Amino acid sequence: MATSEFASVRYVVDDVQAAVDFYTEHLGFSLRGNAVPAFAEVTAGHLRLLLSGPASSGARATPEDVAGAGRNRIHLTVDDLDAEIERLRGDGLSFRSEVVSGPGGRQILLADPAGNLIELFQPAS
Template sequence: MIKVAMTSVYVDDVSKAHAFYTDVLGFETRIHMDLGDGTLFVTVGAANGAQQDLQLLLEPGQGPIADPYRRAVREAGLPCIVFSVDDIEAEYQRLRGLGVAFTQEPRGQGPVVAAVLDDTVGNLVQLVQPKG
């Protein structure tokens, strides 16, 4: 069986992304390693030890491949990643209370209710909750 172990999100600033994804979104730090020359290797994952085998790498987003990709995805209004939540309305209200900017309020989209937020480090992120 093959499973997803790690996926990455290109970010403007790894330290700022780490703070946003942990302090605001509520993920926990899995790996925080200085590779030298100011380069950080940082992964986060679901809080309270959930999904231990799945990590999100906060990848430095500069460079000839990452920059055009990130710009195109952002300009198209597409989220770079989708996270599931148990109660999208509660998360929406909690995050708005913390000052998070949303480009889409919760609304039905096929089998889910979805909202889109700005992660402050160059990306749009979608939150989804299954309907019913």
């Protein structure tokens, strides 16, 4: 798996711009890149907070029957999603969603032994 200087967490939000304004104006986060209606990325220290609106692939990837409050999960970026799926299935793990593709890339969800969701994400090339 690829590593990054940031720990990433995805929050599903109703209004991306309102969320960006809240985190940047009230909590000291910095906007990375540009906010778009479907998605924005803000950082603070080593935390990268992914703000996914209803139209983003990240929001659509969470089936209602596996979602807890807020549909939050750990977001891990991978270089080759298909290879990771094959490797993890080979280890006996099962997934909680199908692969979902969107403007930012592709992702799939699995759960840890306690049921916490983990998103494996491969950015679009």
